[in-house]
Amino acid sequence: MNFLSLIEAKREGRTLTPEQIWHFVHEFTAGKIPDYQMAAMLMAIYFRGLSTAETTALTLAMRDSGDVLKFPGDPRPLVDKHSTGGIGDKVSLPLAPLLACLGFRVPMISGRGLGITGGTLDKLDSIPGFKTLLPAGKIVEQIQKVGCVICGQTDRMVPADKKLYALRDVSGTVPSIPLITASILSKKLAESLDALVLDVKFGCAAFMQTKADARKLAKAMVALGNECGVNTRAMLTDMNTPLGRAAGNWLEVKESVACLEPISCSRRCESAHSFPKSNQRGLTFAATEINDLHELVLDCAAHLLVQTGKARSLAVAHKQAENCLASGAPRKKWDEMLVAQGADLNAFNKKLTLDHAAPVVLEIKADCSGYVSKCDARLVGEVIRDLGGGRLTKKSGINYDVGIDPLAKPGEAVRAGDVLARVHAADSASAKAAIAQLKTAFEISAKRPAQTPLVVEIIQ
Numbered sequence: 001m002n003f004l005s006l007i008e009a010k011r012e013g014r015t016l017t018p019e020q021i022w023h024f025v026h027e028f029t030a031g032k033i034p035d036y037q038m039a040a041m042l043m044a045i046y047f048r049g050l051s052t053a054e055t056t057a058l059t060l061a062m063r064d065s066g067d068v069l070k071f072p073g074d075p076r077p078l079v080d081k082h083s084t085g086g087i088g089d090k091v092s093l094p095l096a097p098l099l100a101c102l103g104f105r106v107p108m109i110s111g112r113g114l115g116i117t118g119g120t121l122d123k124l125d126s127i128p129g130f131k132t133l134l135p136a137g138k139i140v141e142q143i144q145k146v147g148c149v150i151c152g153q154t155d156r157m158v159p160a161d162k163k164l165y166a167l168r169d170v171s172g173t174v175p176s177i178p179l180i181t182a183s184i185l186s187k188k189l190a191e192s193l194d195a196l197v198l199d200v201k202f203g204c205a206a207f208m209q210t211k212a213d214a215r216k217l218a219k220a221m222v223a224l225g226n227e228c229g230v231n232t233r234a235m236l237t238d239m240n241t242p243l244g245r246a247a248g249n250w251l252e253v254k255e256s257v258a259c260l261e262p263i264s265c266s267r268r269c270e271s272a273h274s275f276p277k278s279n280q281r282g283l284t285f286a287a288t289e290i291n292d293l294h295e296l297v298l299d300c301a302a303h304l305l306v307q308t309g310k311a312r313s314l315a316v317a318h319k320q321a322e323n324c325l326a327s328g329a330p331r332k333k334w335d336e337m338l339v340a341q342g343a344d345l346n347a348f349n350k351k352l353t354l355d356h357a358a359p360v361v362l363e364i365k366a367d368c369s370g371y372v373s374k375c376d377a378r379l380v381g382e383v384i385r386d387l388g389g390g391r392l393t394k395k396s397g398i399n400y401d402v403g404i405d406p407l408a409k410p411g412e413a414v415r416a417g418d419v420l421a422r423v424h425a426a427d428s429a430s431a432k433a434a435i436a437q438l439k440t441a442f443e444i445s446a447k448r449p450a451q452t453p454l455v456v457e458i459i460q
């Protein structure tokens with residue numbers, strides 16, 4: 001194969017054949033194409049785009065560059081969720097055990113955070129003893145036995161994506177819809193899924209800032225997922241406000257466990273409609289307070305139930321997921337998953353009882369009465385990154401215990417002096433700097449703002 005002629009063909013906007021694409025992906029993975037030539041190809045793709053057939057060929061070639069998980073025959077469908085990432089997005093944590101209890105197998109292969117966006121593996125690394133790096137054999141064994149696993153990609157899975165993504169990162173070619181689509185779906189297809197639900201976020205803290213761009217990406221991924229034999233749906237969700245009330249690795253694990261605690265549906269519904277009274281704003285998580293997280297977890301589960309024919313309508317599926325969560329079984333399944341992945345359950349439970357694991361906690365208070373009209377997710381993410389809870393480069397270490405909770409959310413009534421959030425920090429200097437930064441994230445208005453929906457569109 002003359003790779004230069006393929007670069008020139010793409011530069012001129014010509015279509016490549018699946019064979020040509022398959023060949024160059026495998027040659028590049030084997031180290032037979034230099035980075036400078038592949039960077040030129042990526043830039044040509046960035047400007048010229050790829051047809052649906054080309055994107056499918058690229059995705060399948062990337063999937064087949066390494067091991068694909070193989071599962072024994074089983075009536076339980078294989079399902080997963082992928083989120084394009086945001087602040088406070090811990091949905092995967094409660095969702096995996098919930099789905100396992102609903103009769104699915106859930107091979108959730110997740111990633112780490114970079115910049116302001118958190119990563120599921122980083123959150124799990126805050127659990128004493130929990131292992132996120134598992135060999136493929138162990139992943140399959142745990143799925144068959146426990147029903148769910150949340151872990152990182154093995155070295156032998158989708159190596160083409162690892163190499164291509166690293167090159168895109170340094171060649172200005174990350175924001176290309178066919179390249180993003182192929183990158184995300186090649187990894188999901190390597191899980192051998194029956195159904196996939198995508199949470200494509202838009203807003204100030206999202207990868208795609210506008211709804212229109214998020215819709216374009218979602219449509220491309222849904223079309224490709226279905227084309228490749230995986231029943232795929234996408235939800236477009238708002239990422240202008242952090243999801244839930246906690247942001248920061250350990251704090252998000254704590255909130256996820258609270259979300260799994262069995263509480264009756266009516267208690268949760270009551271709390272969804274009654275914002276905390278200003279002088280009663282609690283500083284600990286009542287499971288009843290966490291509603292947007294709870295809703296999104298149930299929505300993901302409900303879609304997967306419908307996609308796999310386990311429920312005939314979304315309303316029925318939602319109720320089924322809600323009852324399952326209220327039964328307490330997913331909370332027990334969570335512990336089972338933790339033990340299967342090496343966690344020290346005693347140390348974990350002890351850590352859960354702590355009000356905070358970071359040494360310094362400072363409160364940020366409302367300076368006037370009114371309604372919270374803004375809690376800027378991007379600023380919250382930047383504060384956490386600067387506290388040491390996020391990575392500046394792929395190799396930087398992170399502090400799992402820093403973060404912000406419990407966040408006051410848009411629509412809530414507050415009085416002057418009420419706590420809007422607490423900053424959990426490693427020392428008082430960084431806590432004070434965070435408070436100063438965080439003040440600009442909140443806005444309080446005299447009128448209650450209109451509530452905006454979290455899920456704005458479903459693409460299928």
Ligand code: URA
Nearest residue numbers: 174179180181183184
């Ligand atoms: N996440 C991925 O895994 N790949 C991309 O290209 C973008 C986001």
